[in-house]
Amino acid sequence: MTPSQATATHPPDTAPNATATHPVFAAQVLEGLSAQPKRIPSTWFYDHRGSELFEQITTLDEYYLTRSETALLRGLHAEFSSLPAGAAVIEFGSGSSRKTPLLLDALRTPASYTAIDISGDFLRQSVRGLQLRYPRLDVHALEADFSAPLQWPPALAAAVQRQPRIGFFPGSTIGNFTPEQAVRFLHGAAVFLGPGAQLLVGVDGTQNKARLLPAYDDARGVTAAFNRNLLTRINRELGADFNPQAFRHVARFDAVHSRVEMHLMSPAPQTVHLLGQRFQFDAAETLHTENSYKYPAMMFQRLARSAGWTPQKHWLAADADVALHLLQC
Ligand SMILES: C[S@@+](CC[C@H](N)C(=O)[O-])C[C@H]1O[C@@H](n2cnc3c(N)ncnc32)[C@H](O)[C@@H]1O
Structure with a gap:
């Protein structure tokens, strides 16, 4: 593979203000396409369409x-x-x-619920549904990137700090971080939730390739559409000229790192233009779009401890190596 080219050229003129309107997205996509191998953080999957496609994946x-x-x-x-x-x-x-009621219904008189997500429109839509279901609960939506330090909105901070705090992080989303990023996230969550808080984390520990690969490369092609939607989003928001159909969805299991990787593979050489730069894909070159690390229970507990949390309990699903860990800080 030759290194990607990032030279000035004549890009399509569809998003002239993209670096101003989407500065972090633009910077991370430019950096990722200039890297070798090429990569883009999986966080950017989640525009409104990406969130809808993820919901379809959960039903497969x-x-x-x-x-x-x-x-x-x-x-x-x-x-x-x-x-x-x-x-x-x-x-x-x-x-x-959708999983939130399973916790809220079990808790004794929860006082408030704050949902944090980067997919703003989808977040607000979900939170509206939850408020209708729990009219007496104090419900809030916080559109934020949890890979950076989180700040409480001033109007919420005082009330929440007086209540016992229970963090909830289901879906094995923690596996989308590298282990180093996961420790940073867990440490940041401890600071954000405050002393004495508890955190309930969903973690997948599956190592069986025959089970893992279909979960990330389904027969109906929904995960492939989810993966390609990233390119559609880059075209729309940053004015690139990706042809999403010219990329193949690939899922691989890396047993050494205990992670499933998703990639978009270019079967033939092609050039993509973005924000005044030109990026060359060689035949069979991939763009790495997601990691899903798989942590057996003891491995996750070690990670949590190194971020300052004390594992209290964990429970395993009956039919898969999926666990819920209750941590205390
Ligand atoms: C794998 S889905 C899990 C959704 C849900 N919790 C579940 O269990 O089905 C990951 C969720 O995290 C959100 N997300 C991903 N990266 C994020 C980030 N850096 N900051 C905030 N939310 C993020 C996505 O928008 C998406 O809703």
Whole structure:
């Protein structure tokens, strides 16, 4: 593979203000396309369409993660009812908030619910649905990137700090970080939630390739559409000229790093223009779009400890190596 070319050229003139309107997105995409191998953080999957496609993925037969974690949450009603009453529940990467009622319904008189997600429109839509279901609960949407330090909106900070705080991070989203990023996230979550908080984290520990690969490369091609939607988003928001159909969806299991990788592979050489630069893809070159690290329980506990959390309990799903870990700081 030759290194990518990043030379001045004549790009399409469709998003002249993209670096001003989407500065972080533009900077990360430019940096990732200039890297070798090429990569883009998976966070950028989640525009409104990406969030919709992810919801479709969660309903696929092959995608055991949602099914197993949901069944596990359902069976933990009695365990959750012994968590502190009057809690502030704070969910990281809340998406559709579809799992949230399984926690809220088990807790004794939760006081508030704050959903944090980077996919703003989808977040607000989900939170509106949740507020209708729980009219007396104090419900908030916080559109933010949780890979950077989070700030409480001033109007919320004082009330939440008086309530016992329970963080909720389901969906094995923690696996999308590298282990170093996951430690940074967990440390940041401890600072954000404050001393004495608890955190319930969903973690996939599956190592079986025959089960993993179909979950990330389903027969109906929904995960492929989710992966390619990233290119459609870059075209729309940053004015690039990717042809999404000229890239093939690829899922691989890297047993050494215990992670599933998703890539977009260019079967033939092609050139893409973006923000005044030209990026060359060689035949079979890939753009790495997602990691999903798989942590067996003891490995995750070690990670949590190194970020300052004390593992309290964990529960395993009956039908998969999917776990929920309860941590305390
Ligand atoms: C794998 S989905 C999980 C959704 C849901 N929690 C579940 O269990 O099905 C990841 C969620 O995290 C959000 N997300 C991804 N990266 C994020 C980031 N850096 N900051 C905030 N939210 C992020 C996505 O928008 C998406 O809703």
